């Protein structure tokens with residue numbers, strides 16, 4: 001597909017022109033190559049451009065964040081709110097100061113830090129908020145600043161993507177207490193490596209000026225020029241964060257063309273939006289009406305209801321067509337360090353996770369030509385047409401179950417600009433049974449059975465429930481309950497409740513197999529009798545689950561469902577189902593597999609979905625009672641020996657490839 005006439009189009013190329021090169025060349029000739037007059041001039045011109053009283057040039061955006069956090073006095077034990085959807089640097093700078101980065105989810109429109117969630121994350125130890133103007137779109141600063149003022153918190157903006165950008169007419173760089181910019185190679189203007197902090201506050205500016213060069217009270221160039229003196233004082237253990245004059249010269253030259261580069265970015269972004277929207281296969285960036293976007297990144301999200309392939313595959317397909325892309329970002333909480341050291345886990349930030357599963361960033365930079373962009377658009381058209389799902393039509397009324405779950409859906413999982421996705425994706429299971437023919441059982445009786453059944457189970461089983469809770473509580477350290485994000489009716493996410501059976505703070509694979517070392521001894525016993533599932537009667541009372549219904553899955557798997565499999569979301573998920581009965585010993589089956597997650601996704605899950613979909617087509621009171629009785633019977637002592645694993649087509653010891661071939665699609 002990649003032909004000799006179309007060389008690889010990289011995800012990014014900086015635009016370095018003749019005048020940029022001349023500027024650097026001139027510095028080399030002066031003999032002053034480290035921090036000196038050009039760094040000072042770059043600061044002045046930058047401060048003027050932004051309208052900030054002070055601008056301090058440093059050698060990276062990360063250094064800018066570190067100095068800003070230090071200037072406001074962040075210290076050991078302090079908490080700083082940081083979006084989980086950001087680059088490593090934002091939270092890392094907090095950790096440099098021995099403070100705790102408290103991660104916060106983003107809103108599902110702009111993928112910027114959600115101000116309401118930030119408000120809820122504030123504790124007595126919170127000192128600051130570091131919003132990131134993601135992709136170049138300013139955060140909703142007014143509510144954020146209001147919350148910060150109310151709790152006496154400082155706001156340090158990570159504006160690495162946001163030069164230049166405006167929020168309600170004001171340029172980014174003076175809204176918060178301090179603002180940090182980056183001139184890394186991929187950013188809107190570059191010095192190779194470099195950064196800048198802006199602030200109106202003289203005290204903070206002084207502190208940062210000292211700390212960026214070893215905590216020394218005078219800048220180097222003053223010491224060595226005629227008016228300077230040799231004398232200096234170390235006021236604090238500072239850092240080596242100064243920007244060289246070679247870099248500053250490039251910065252001055254780049255700053256001059258900042259607006260021109262921005263215009264080009266805006267034009268490229270506008271064309272993507274105009275031409276990709278019609279494909280219907282991608283969610284495009286939504287821009288708030290009260291901002292001007294810097295367009296550092298153009299991020300698409302795959303619509304799983306429209307395309308049969310996952311984001312990873314779209315990236316691969318683009319690469320085969322000679323087009324480079326990137327992913328911004330893997331949410332921080334999914335990285336091993338944040339998981340192991342700070343106890344975050346998958347499921348903690350559903351909006352960022354759903355975003356991450358579907359996002360990819362397209363090439364967007366002034367050095368690319370209109371023809372380059374035509375290639376990107378054509379490649380996406382080709383991919384969208386090739387992998388488009390067959391259309392499913394859906395009667396929208398069927399989504400409504402009166403008196404059930406609260407509206408609206410919180411996740412972006414099924415969202416689209418017109419909201420039609422959820423409807424499209426969800427419902428053809430019901431197609432065989434038009435609304436008018438819904439039985440009384442489906443409309444009312446099933447919910448009644450759920451309420452009566454769950455109440456009775458919790459009341460009669462209360463001694464057992466208490467005993468289990470005590471075993472979990474005192475068997476190992478950690479909470480009694482374990483919550484995991486699952487996808488429920490109509491694609492709405494909810495947290496499934498279980499008794500904790502694993503050691504606290506453990507993440508790891510999405511599927512659990514028998515003998516998993518993460519399982520505690522109490523946990524092993526609970527899982528054997530499925531007692532860990534008891535708290536799900538609470539999910540039933542809350543209306544999120546039914547006693548009988550298809551088992552809810554984690555968002556990662558649902559994102560990969562095909563159109564037929566998606567229809568399972570038209571049914572309220574259940575504690576038990578025909579598939580749970582068939583695969584009651586799923587964990588033993590998985591234990592025999594070398595690659596459990598692949599085996600689960602490729603073999604077990606399609607089988608389970610097929611069985612549950614068949615159930616969905618034939619729901620009745622009699623069937624539900626039969627499944628409930630069947631489940632009870634299987635769980636009673638003495639009935640677990642004849643280990644039924646799976647139907648004949650499934651052979652736990654056969655290689656995955658063979659079984660994938662036989663798995664239903």
Ligand SMILES: *Cc1c(COP(=O)(O)O)cnc(C)c1O
Pocket residue numbers: 060061062063086087089090132158160161181182183184194195
């Ligand atoms: C690039 C970037 C930074 C800082 O980057 P440096 O490479 O240190 O200049 C900080 N935050 C975000 C979100 C970034 O993208």
